[in-house]
Amino acid sequence: MIQAPVTPILGRGGVIFLVLLLAVAILVPVLNLFATPGSALHVPDYMVTLIGKYLCYALLALAVDLVWGFCGILSLGHGAFFALGGYAMGMYLMRQIGSRGVYGNPELPDFMVFLNWKELPWYWQGFEYFPFALLMVFLVPGALAFVFGWLAFRSRVTGVYLSIITQAMTFALLLAFFRNDMGFGGNNGLTDFKDILGFPVQASTTRAVLYFCSALALGGCFILARRIVSSKLGLVLVSIRDAESRTRFLGYRVEHYKLFVFTVSAMMAGLAGALYVPQVGIINPSEFSPENSIETVIWTAFGGRGTLWGAALGAIVVNAAKSWFTGLLPDAWLFILGGLFIVVTLFMPKGLAGIFSGWRWAPRPPVTEAAKVSTQAAE
Amino acid sequence: MRSLAAILMLLLMTCGVWASDAAQLINALAPGDFKERETAISALAASGAEEAAPVLQALSGGNLYVRKSDGKVFIAETRGDALALTDPVGMAAAGEGAKADIEKIKINNNLRRLISNALGGLTMVSTDPAARRKAALSVLKSGDPAALPSLEKAISDEKDAGLAALMKQAAAAATLRSDRSDAEKMAAIGVLKERTDRDTAALLTAFAATTDSGLKDAATAAAQSIESTLARWAAVQNVWYGLSLSSVLLLAAIGLAITFGVMGVINMAHGEMVMLGAYTTYVVQGMVAQHAPGLLPYALLLAVPAAFLVSGSVGVALERCVIRFLYGRPLETLLATWGVSLVLQQAVRSIFGPTNKEVTTPAWMSGSVDVGGVLSLTMNRIVILAFALAVFAGLMMLMKASTAGLQMRAVTQNRPMANAMGIRSNWVDALTFGLGSGIAGLAGVALSQIDNVSPNLGQSYIIDSFLVVVFGGVGNLWGTLAGAVTLGVANKFLEPFAGAVLGKILILIAVILFIQKRPRGLFALKGRWVEA
Amino acid sequence: MIALEKPQFAETLLFLEDVTVTFDGFRALNKLGLDVGRGEMRAIIGPNGAGKTTMMDVITGKTRPDEGRVLFGDIDLTRLDEAAIANLGIGRKFQKPTVFENHSVWTNLELALKANRSPWASLRWVLGGEARDKIAATLERINLLPAFASLAGDLSHGQKQWLEIGMLLMQEPELLLVDEPVAGMTDAETEKTAHLLRNIAETRSVVVVEHDMEFVRALNVRVTVLHEGSVLAEGNLDAVQNNQKVIDVYLGR
Ligand SMILES: Nc1ncnc2c1ncn2[C@@H]1O[C@H](COP(=O)(O)OP(=O)(O)O)[C@@H](O)[C@H]1O
């Protein structure tokens, strides 16, 4: 009896990734809180926040990889979902400021007082409750992705057309959020946060916890994404990526599959944004800029698409390099980033992951002798 | 107060008492309180003396002084600790005076207004037609009845028919506010009705509110007729603004229609080709200014071929070094060319600096053309519109009628067949891409005239250009034209209602929805190869 | 050889009536009528551009006809999309072999296996013993058992064609549309394919489009000749080959 091939949920790369992630998730906060400041082992506060930020980017890249690497949907608008999640969290944080704002209005955020608004707009209602805000972190990006995807996939917009309209989508949101009368703080966005769930956002312990949550979210979403792509649903996604109409003629409703994975991915991006905002302390419309979304795509490509952990790794490496270079040679960074886009697409189609693990699109058992024999037999 | 001055002026004029001694009139400005000064100003203005205008100007500018010792009035300006004096009569320098010996002649707002009206009256008879026009317009706006007498005199002297008509309208505006007879006012309403501007309509409405007689209805009707004419013109103006925007969109998108539409290469660095064209214009202008300043007005014409060559060769290089390895992989092409765009931007930033560069507008492109007295079409926009159409027509001809165009279409439609027929498709690819990029460079020349020449110039056009091409229908130049016009005009028609930003958002959403409905655009080509 | 002059099938499974498709004014199908019985195997021949592939596009929902009806049993297919039509029990093999190259042969069959096609069901799918047996049996039938773990992309051209036919079998369709299955095959492979198709036709209806006359002869079924989007002749192969109109179309130009 033959043994049916099964796709392992995590795979070797996945396990290594999770172990490393766990190590970093624990070590960094521990060394930050418990090592003596100044000692070689001590991780300074800013480092915790910085790495926490990278982890959020990694989660965003993971979300992009889920749709691009496995389903061939090149979204140039994932930054929008990230930013929407961030705004949802930012709104919660704004409400927590209460009367500690410059104008001391217990109800209205400062920018609304400044604009002479008299009462809280309806869409700000409820954001003072953390569970509600958390729900919105998933729901708002998810709903946008759902509606947008429903329209786009149903009318079979694919390839670069889809990429361009996702880019137009985030561009439209960018313009919208710049407007003061949208009620999201216009140009300046939301900032000056005081505390989250009663803990001051600036405190080292809060930061350490936020950091840990980011790592946890990344790990959790990684496992969830692996679960999806290693199931039959994941196999269908790859089928859609490689031969969309064949998949259709097998009876699969391609648009439903795309919609499912696009929405899940958008929610992951939203979560990433929500974790990002309390750590960096601000969310403004520039997060919607199309450049951000495209950059995310290159993290994914650089890390190696279609592996999930490669995308996360790519996000961390590229952003670490960015921090390093912008400090050292600010002018050189755009050359490097631009070069990265070119080099990766031309010479590194499999990305870093390809270097690490003899990378493949899918588990690829070697062509057996038997297969060759059977070919000959047929002739 | 003002009517007093007017009466006085009238009196002086009707009696034909022309003050012969200008100096005396000028010196009369100094003594006494504001009320007396008012009379003196009116008298000076009414004298029609040639010194009147400069003296009154100096007075309102705070440059008119009086010498304490003899009460003689001078125009003066500070020079070190002292004042340099000019004798208003004859405008001759009159040495210097110590500050202690000389006192400034003070005025208040009331007098300032009087002076400006009086100056209006004076410039009405100025020898410079432009000054007369300005004066008439100022009265038209203020409707100040004090200007009426000088206006009426000016009308009778005026040789230029157009100016005379304008002055008559100004007089009519002043009549409405004056205490003249209803018949005269009725005639004035008739005159004013011919005008089409918001100010006149407001003037008429305001007038209607002050009377109850039959004039009220006439004025209201006239105001309404002006308003409706204005609304019609506003629509025309929107169309013009829309067309103007369309021409910019067309220029930016037309190169893309070649590279993306015809070749299927998605070039995210297209905006940077435009940007390079703009910088080429800047460099060419700089070189011309240095080496052949006489040719400066034509530097822009020189920049046209230069920009085409610069952007075109960068395009060819890009095709040979990057894009040709990525044919058939559109998503990768998108990413790689995005990288190229970042590199180009940063390169330009490193070479030219991050700040905006000044590109001068030659005289033949500045100024504006008036249409219907309401609409003013700026010259640079007109030139750009013409340029865009010329580029479009040229490209059309190239594609349709030349061997190069034939080969391009052959290669893009059936590569193996074209190869078999001996067309070197590699070179056709490179040159087609170069052509698209070169046209982007041309767009850059035009855009340098209306936008900031900065490293980010291209970024602001890239999404718009893609929308135009996709909306118009990929692979169809006429579609691109239609797309540019539709989006441009729609944008400008939405703006008044929705505001610029919201208008743009609405357009974006509309296009997104449209692409859902017709994924292949307005002028979609049907056929199997499209789906490949 | 038994001549099949008249359809002997009691029940019509697929019925096309006056189907017209135009592309930019060009009539790819012109009032096409076709009638395939339940359990029948039908060969369709015709010169290039006759509209054979377009006909399959219409039946499977890829192309909407401008006019006409396409009935499957008594369901009008022109209103349904590809997935719905596939789920009704119509399988299609493309002219160019299309399999999922990045999946193993096994996975290709597993994906084709008749099952609930919703994303949610796919997410929770576990391969049961029965399904395993079905896949193994099909592997056997299409001669790919030894290569079950290979990537489909690594198969030879002929093997890919078989794999695609195998995928159709996994769908358990009532009607199978096969577009040029032996194009590019060796003689031995062709013979084997003919055998396979005849075998399949025992339990379901099959429509085969093919150019290869030897192959059509080997199938030994009723033949429909398409020309310029409509039916030119119908009957057994010999009768059709002696038909003057057919000779004109094939040789006369
Ligand atoms: N999507 C399409 N767009 C334009 N023409 C098409 C399209 N599909 C088919 N055709 C044309 O319809 C005719 C029939 O094509 P096809 O059905 O593929 O023929 P066959 O399969 O019999 O060789 C051909 O002339 C082909 O060019």
Ligand SMILES: [Mg+2]
């Ligand atoms: Mg065919």
